[in-house]
Amino acid sequence: MAIRSERIAVFAGTREGHDLARYLADTGRLERTDFFVATEYGRNALEDVPGVRVIAGRMDREAMDKCFRRRGYRQIVDATHPYAAEVTENLRAAAEDCGIAYMRLLREEEDYDRNKIRFVDSPREAAALLDDEDEKFLLTTGARDIGAYAQVKNLRQRGCARVLPAEESLRACLEAGFSRERIICMQGPFTRAMNIATMEQFGCSVLVTKSTGRAGGFPEKAALAEEGYRVIVIGRPEKEEGFTLKEIIERLEIE
Template sequence: MILVLSGTSDGNGLIRELVSLGYRVLATAVTPYGAHLAREAGAVEVSQGELDKTSFKELVQKKKVRAVIDATHPYAEKITSIAQEVAEDVNIPYLRLRREFAPVPQHPLVKMASDWEEAAEAAARAQGNTVFLAIGSRRLEVFTNYEGLRKKRLVVRILPDRDSLEKCLKLGFWPRDIIALQGPFSYELNLALFREYKAEVLVTKDSGHTGGLLEKIQAALDLKLEVILLRRPPEPPGLRLEEILKVLEQTCKGVFKG
């Protein structure tokens, strides 16, 4: 069994490729929707929910996992660290699927932030009253709790799942300020949403080509929005899909197929 840490379109594409080649795939996903997409991609089993090191190791040993492929989002640092540690502990390969960077436009309106708190501070300093948060739901409390943003309107774009919506409501977002859609989004849709919600500041993550970063930033710049971009955290060395397949074939000698 090969374990794929998924929850991204990259991960689901990897699952489909592995299954098409005859590999048996066990996938992980945090949300029910992510688990559904992994099953649709062909995973024979899916572990749903967050994993700590103990539960991750138990999963690997119980399912006789012989290789771990990490296709999580670049900002999912915790599970990446756990996967590396467990793979080393049980002496199986850990492979990171590379997510290609998108060249960030050099523009006076694009400001870089090193962490979430710096991003919230930059949003508070920015001109304009409406801040469009295209960051998902996991770190929204950093912005809702930031004193300098209390008098600004925060609009959030999240995945259309129950947990994300419930979190937004608990944090005090009005329904009119919640956009529940699955990305990535085209330039035209970003442009329409920024206009519709009268956005003046965009806060987003460096999600690369797969995450539609360039379409998002270009739409914001064309409307003269200030863009606050959270830097991508350091990642382990990654491999392209064809490189991962080659390593599996050489290292596993086909034992996962069938």
């Protein structure tokens, strides 16, 4: 068993994870912190932080357990996306198995009018709603579950997808059946004006998104309901427990 060191492991994937990296760089603590990301895109998202050490690649629970024991971390910070529920579950379990402290970094909660937005439980439920109508729609839910929309009628003519500028995202959209001309690969978050402009350019009247918090640009997307657009939201899987970025920084300072 590895001797416990002062090293910290941060599993990133959100803007808050990037902000934590920036804070650790500014306070001279990066030399004992490793940042883990799932993809090369995640690595590139952190490249503007000087001195950050990034390890890219997906890990299951067994791989996490081996990594934690080998490197001897004293603290695991989970800053993965709110919808990466399986990753969070594996991180929490592996940290417990190894006797390492675990902290979940939460996104700031959003505030919006829930009466003007349609909430659904899953991508398949959103796809079923879209399949029952003829309006053009913009998907901003990411590429991971894009296959759920493959059977929506007239997808190539009606569907437009906005995903991260990564090769795997583009490939997933094409495999699902989206037209290449209606796939937008851009890094967000986006302003309200940008969202409206995108809807207008592609003739969309329906926006499908996820409840991703303020850092993920959700309020700017939810605001489209005020402009007369229909907004379908795939709700956050469940209420999470954890700490805000400020609280995690305070706890790291104490330890």
